[in-house]
Amino acid sequence: MAHIHILYENADWLAPLAETFDARGLPWHGWDMADGAFDISAPPPDGVFFSRMSASAHTRDHRFSTDLTAGVLTWLERHGRYVVNGVRALDLELSKARQYAALEKAGIRTPRTLIVLGRHRLLEAAQQAFGDGPFILKPNRGGKGLGVQLFNSLNGLQAYIESPLYDEPVDGIHLLQQYVKAPEPYIIRAEFIGGRFLYAVRVDTSDGFELCPADACPIGDAFCPVGEEAARPKFEIIPGIDPAQKAAYERLLEAAGIDVAGIEYVLDAEGVAFTYDVNTNTNYNTDAEAKAGISGRATLADFLGGALARLYPPQAAE
Ligand SMILES: Nc1ncnc2c1ncn2[C@@H]1O[C@H](COP(=O)(O)OP(=O)(O)O)[C@@H](O)[C@H]1O
Ligand SMILES: [Mg+2]
Known part of the structure; x- marks a missing residue:
């Protein structure tokens, strides 16, 4: 039976997605890329593949997981498997220098x-x-x-x-x-699934530069209302982004072979957008999503489940 295969390195970030697959009854397997042995002389299993390999793998003691994943993704692609965020996406995930070249080529401004x-x-x-x-x-x-x-x-x-x-x-x-100085301390992260814009989230940066939207990265009191007036949450979904900018991002993703991404930009005092980070391993903030009534992981599960059903149609009952 064909499965959705998830290549991952951080189990904490896999859990929410796993829950969503299970809730939908989607057959899936996790491929833990912390270590492993793969017979690359044999064909890979059937199914749809999704790479969640992260640029920060080395911070979790998985220094070489990115290299292993590059090898495995190349093997999957050479056998014509359907790979979401394949080897070209991984290449950009691992190098901001290469990201910026791709962004500029798509007509997107990056900081000097x-x-x-x-x-x-x-x-x-x-x-x-x-x-x-x-x-x-x-x-x-x-x-x-x-x-x-x-x-x-x-x-x-x-x-x-x-x-x-x-x-x-x-x-x-x-x-x-x-340094792009924002008049107000926030950045925007635009989320894409299946190469299409899903939503944008405004992230408060007044506490510093470490921003992981995953619920696994605690943000402590940053989400709690203070006193009488509720403080603005750290992560907040906004109605949309500039249509030309959105179209440029979609062009970039298409050209770079990226299906799932969170792209970050900051607006300077004149309102000029500078894009500085393309994350192909994205995490969604459930509190912000609940408020806006939208779910990144549900959309992702539907996207992967849809691909699986299209490529491996369920056998008609006898
Ligand atoms: N050129 C910049 N000007 C202003 N703020 C920046 C700039 N680069 C990064 N930052 C801030 O630092 C954060 C982390 O930087 P980023 O490039 O996204 O690194 P990472 O890949 O580790 O997420 C950003 O979200 C932003 O708040
Ligand atoms: Mg970033």
Whole structure:
């Protein structure tokens, strides 16, 4: 019997999706990519495949799961299997430098960015591009905002580089980036399923740069009403985004072979959108979704279930 096969590395992020599949009676298997053995000389099993491999796998001690997944996805694709977020999507997930090239090619503005290999090159590169700041330093292979830092001066960067706190990016590549100052502290993340826009969520960034919308990443009191007046929640679904921007994102996803994504952008004081992150492993915030009466995982389950039914029609009863 054909299944929906989910390639994953973080079991916490799989659980909500698993629940949704089960509730719909969809047959599925989890492929835990933390480790594994695959006979790539034999054909893969029948079914629909969905990769949930994440750029932040190394932060969970799964440094090589991304490489294993690239090999497995290539094998699946060479056998003509239907793969959602295949090897090309993984390629963009793992490199912001490659994301930005794809974004720019689709006519989408990205912040000015330098890629730097070699810690000793950071200061001079930052000075040449951004003077005494401000600028952002972040790893090329990101995830959950880990290691994203705002520097207001070269001195700040120098102190960091020379301190024991310095953390080398997992692929060695640093990004030095224009800081896009938002007049209000929020960013927008536009969610896409099946390559089509689903909704956009406004994320409050006043607590800093680490933003994981997954319910598995606790946000503590950020969601609780304070005093008389209810505080605006950290994650809030908004009515929509600029239609031209939406169309450009859909073009990008089509060109890059990405079916499921959360694309993040920030608006500067003039209202110009700068797109800086394409997440092909997306998590949905259930509180925000419940308020708006929409469900990313239900839509995803329907999308994958629909593909399975189309490609492997249920046998007519005898
Ligand atoms: N160039 C930038 N200007 C302003 N804020 C930024 C910029 N880059 C990142 N940020 C902030 O840092 C957060 C994490 O950065 P991001 O590039 O999305 O890294 P990650 O891939 O780890 O999610 C963003 O959601 C945003 O709030
Ligand atoms: Mg991000």
